Amino acid sequence: MEMIKKGAEAEIYITEWKGRKIVIKRRIKKGYRIKELDEKIREQRTKKEALLMMSARKAGMSVPIIYDLHINNKEIFMQYIDGERIKDVIDGMEEEMQRKICEEIGKSIASLHKNGIIHGDITTSNMIWMNDRLYFIDFGLGMKSRENEDRGVDLHLLMEAFKAAHKNKNLFKWVFEAYKKNFEESKEVIKKVDEIARRGRYMRGVA
């Protein structure tokens, strides 16, 4: 198994499984938590992430297929999305392509929100472009909610991530426009985004 990433919470491996190339996301033990608490947290998050990905898929979104859950090891076995992270490729694209992808991002977030899913960590490093389709990954901080506040936090985070990682100001504008066009309740959400921005908190840039 080859480890391709180690984050604060999880390790990502690429491996063969039943003849396929897959990704295993494993939540790592934290020695600072007492065992009971640590087990419970990692188990809940593993289950929650898998569930959110499955319900996003049911709603017609492109997310990795969940093949298996190994709850004992706090592992999710999922489809390997063999493409490019949006974060790494979008700046170098032609404007027409950038616009297409940004509209896709806005539209996808609109469907997530419409279906009661909050991603929780929408940044361009959690989006992969493969075969002309946009895939969302990393639902570990997500939740089920239809609150405009939660939706607003989601969008605001994306806005900050774009600001921090991508120079072209049009990118986010296109995302926003597509979100508005594809979501009837977007007006209320955008209001929330402004309110959240005014609270002046520095959110995460690129996670």
Next chain:
Amino acid sequence: MICLGIEGTAHTIGIGIVEKEGDNCKILANVFHMYKPDKGGIHPRESANHHTKYFPKILEESIEKSNIHIKEIDLIAFSIGPGLGPCLRTTATAGRTLSLLLKKPIVGVNHCISHLEIGRALTKCSDPVLLYVSGGNTQVIAFMDGKYRVFGETLDIGIGNCLDKFGREVGIKFPAGPEIERIALRGKKYIQLPYSVKGMDVSFSGILTASLLLTKKEDIEDICYSLQETCFCMLAEVAERAMAHTEKEEILLGGGVACNKRLQEIVKIMAEERKAKFFCPPDEFLVDNGAMIAWTGLIMKESGMEMSIDETKVRQNYRTDEVDVKWR
């Protein structure tokens, strides 16, 4: 240069006298007194009265301890915010009076940032993520793009507040943290409580309610133990996320709740597991104190900052990222 710094944003009135020689932070005196309400939480007006009452005594004591003559003081610093209005105004008035009497310059200091600066000075860390945990404040702060920024914070009450409120309901006197820490040492059984982390933010009100419900059927030792473990692990987790995100390799503790040995241990293990360094100044510099205000005043002054009396209006909601950080 020698600075007299006055802290008085909430329940504590403190005076620190600090000398800066090069980068060296020499504490000449650090005296404080804490307002402890007989019952209930902090009442801002009463706390301000407490500060007025104790200020002369503390001033005298700090000068005496420092072994300097009051005329040797070069600068007055005071906590300009954030904090409780009446307390801030009392402190600012004391600062202005001293500045005018001694004919020395004055600077108003951001309270939250002074916790970070005194920690940096005393523990010799250079660019840490600060986990700042006190009664009213719970924040994860780090320096980025020329400013101190809040990466995570509590979405409702501060961790200290949570412990105090729990204490009040079960008959532990304010501040309840130290007693809860002692009781928790006897706890053996972990009882599940809501674990509430949202990205880099935390919230404590749900845990408070759940812990209070447990008092009817569980031992107080086990509840205190579970309450601490849950809250402190949440704090360590958001601190770790901020470290991963900012790619910083030092973690510093600040604020009164950071005196808790179990919290120190948890954060220390977190740091070790990610091969980062853990820093924690002595207790008297973790709680609200005048020395941290004096020291921050000194580095501000050295970077060319100074205020006219008109500019010393208090700032109840002074935000961390509003501070013009000229010294870094």
